[in-house]
Each structure stands twice: as C-alpha cells, then as structure tokens.
Amino acid sequence: MKKWRFYNYLLAFIIISMVLSLSFTVVAVSTVPVTGRSKQLFLLLEIVLGIGILLLPQLVARLGHFKLPEILYILFLLFIYGSVYLGTVYQFYSRVPHWDKILHVGSAMLLGCLGYALIGIFVRGKQLTQLSPVFMAIFAFTFGLSIGVFWEFYEFAFDGLLGLNMQRFMAHGVLLRGRAALIDTMGDLFADALGTFAVALLGYMGIHRDVHWLDKFMFHKIAPKK
Structure with missing residues (x-):
C-alpha cells in the first residue's frame, strides 16, 4: 500500500x-x-x-x-x-482585512518556487552546478514578479472590457482619484515582490550551501507501469 x-x-x-x-x-x-x-x-x-x-x-x-x-x-x-x-x-x-494581499504573497511564493522548478527543468546535470546561486535567485524573483505584473495587466484589461472593479478603482460606485485609485494595484505588486523576494532569498541561501537543495523543486520522471 x-x-x-x-x-x-x-x-x-x-x-x-x-x-x-x-x-x-x-x-x-x-x-x-x-x-x-x-x-x-x-x-x-x-x-x-x-x-x-x-x-x-x-x-x-x-x-x-x-x-x-x-x-x-x-x-x-x-x-x-x-x-x-x-x-x-x-x-x-x-x-x-488584507486577505487579498495575503493571497498575493502566497501566490508570489508559489511562482518563485516555480521559477526554481523551471531552472531544474531546462538546466540539468553538471551545467546546473555551474550556475551562480545569485543568478538562480534573480531568475526566481523576476519570474514570480513578472507573472504578478501580467496578472495586473489582466485585471486592468477586463475591468475596462467588462466594467469590473478588480483593481478597486471604485468605492461604492464612486471613482477614486490620484493615489487612492492606485493603492490596490500597487499594494498587490508590493505583496508580489515580498513573496518572491522571500523565496529567492531562501533559495539563494539553500543553493549556496548545496546545489542539491534545488532537488526539492524538481519534476522527477516516473517510469510508466507495464
């Protein structure tokens, strides 16, 4: 079993x-x-x-x-x-309060881990040991943050197309102005940056000690049952 x-x-x-x-x-x-x-x-x-x-x-x-x-x-x-x-x-x-921001931090951590997983997919064996831990950390950080940026693009586009309020630019049907209209979007991006940075830093320290620390993010092939 x-x-x-x-x-x-x-x-x-x-x-x-x-x-x-x-x-x-x-x-x-x-x-x-x-x-x-x-x-x-x-x-x-x-x-x-x-x-x-x-x-x-x-x-x-x-x-x-x-x-x-x-x-x-x-x-x-x-x-x-x-x-x-x-x-x-x-x-x-x-x-x-701030449940959306908590989830943004969590999703950013997930995407940062996925960034490390992609390194493991595209770089194998001896080549992996030759990569700088700093480079891998930067890749994980920029990958996770980039997806967060594209998500804000998605919210902006569909708010305009469908009349939604995903970016919280309205409050009780009233349009917000200036910084008030930007708080939700910028808060999401700050949360994304915090989550990905935490994973990138943790990854850097782990890989700096031992490159095999990256193994926990690997997608391992399994031989199909005959």
Missing part, C-alpha cells in the same frame, strides 16, 4: 470541505426563488471549478509520468483553498 504524504491529507481535507459546501449550495439553489438563484449558481460553479483545479495537477502528473514537487504542490493547494474556498465561499475577501 502506497504511503500517503502530507499533501494527500491536505488535498483530502480541502476536497471534503468543498464537497460539503457544494452540497449546501445545491440545497440553497433548490430552495431559493428562481429570481434569487444567480448568486448561488455562480457560487456553485466556482466550487465545481475549484475542485477541478485542485485535481488537475495530479491528473497531468499521471498522464505525463512525473512526480510533482511536494513543496510546490502544497503551496498550490493552500492558495486554491485560500482563494476559492475561504475567499469566495466564506467571503474572506470582504470579511478579513
């Missing part, structure tokens, strides 16, 4: 939590009037998509015959749990 790792227990806990919420939401949809179902149906869709996103990495790993880096997968699970389940289902975005 295969021994369960920590991420297996974490995944099971999150899936059970989301399935329970899914059940409650289905009941809510069936009991509220038709005119008031749109919010519950949207919540139902988000929970279903969240469960699908949670299961996607392991499905891709099995099809591609590789092992997911444990630390990367744990950060991924925690981010989905915090954003989809706590953030949306339990409305932490509006109830918990």
Whole structure:
C-alpha cells in the first residue's frame, strides 16, 4: 500500500470541505426563488471549478509520468483553498482585512518556487552546478514578479472590457482619484515582490550551501507501469 504524504491529507481535507459546501449550495439553489438563484449558481460553479483545479495537477502528473514537487504542490493547494474556498465561499475577501494581499504573497511564493522548478527543468546535470546561486535567485524573483505584473495587466484589461472593479478603482460606485485609485494595484505588486523576494532569498541561501537543495523543486520522471 502506497504511503500517503502530507499533501494527500491536505488535498483530502480541502476536497471534503468543498464537497460539503457544494452540497449546501445545491440545497440553497433548490430552495431559493428562481429570481434569487444567480448568486448561488455562480457560487456553485466556482466550487465545481475549484475542485477541478485542485485535481488537475495530479491528473497531468499521471498522464505525463512525473512526480510533482511536494513543496510546490502544497503551496498550490493552500492558495486554491485560500482563494476559492475561504475567499469566495466564506467571503474572506470582504470579511478579513488584507486577505487579498495575503493571497498575493502566497501566490508570489508559489511562482518563485516555480521559477526554481523551471531552472531544474531546462538546466540539468553538471551545467546546473555551474550556475551562480545569485543568478538562480534573480531568475526566481523576476519570474514570480513578472507573472504578478501580467496578472495586473489582466485585471486592468477586463475591468475596462467588462466594467469590473478588480483593481478597486471604485468605492461604492464612486471613482477614486490620484493615489487612492492606485493603492490596490500597487499594494498587490508590493505583496508580489515580498513573496518572491522571500523565496529567492531562501533559495539563494539553500543553493549556496548545496546545489542539491534545488532537488526539492524538481519534476522527477516516473517510469510508466507495464
């Protein structure tokens, strides 16, 4: 029998939590009037998509015959749990101060780790030992921060196209001005920079001591069962 790792227990806990919420939401949809179902149906869709996103990495790993880096997968699970389940289902975005910024730090840490993983994918063997720890740290930092910047591009574009307020440039329907209109976006970017910098610094110290510290971010191939 295969021994369960920590991420297996974490995944099971999150899936059970989301399935329970899914059940409650289905009941809510069936009991509220038709005119008031749109919010519950949207919540139902988000929970279903969240469960699908949670299961996607392991499905891709099995099809591609590789092992997911444990630390990367744990950060991924925690981010989905915090954003989809706590953030949306339990409305932490509006109830918990700075919840959005906390998630930005977490996602930036995840992306910084992914930056190290990409180094492990494209550089192998002896070439990896010849790379400077400073270079690898800078790559991880710039990779994570760049994705954060592109995310702000996405929010800006869809705010304009769909009339959304993802960048919080309005408050109670009133347009903000000057620095007030920039606080949310700049706060997100500062949070991204903080998260990626923490991972880059930790990575630098680990790789400086031993380049094999990078192994924990590697995607290891698994021989397919015959």
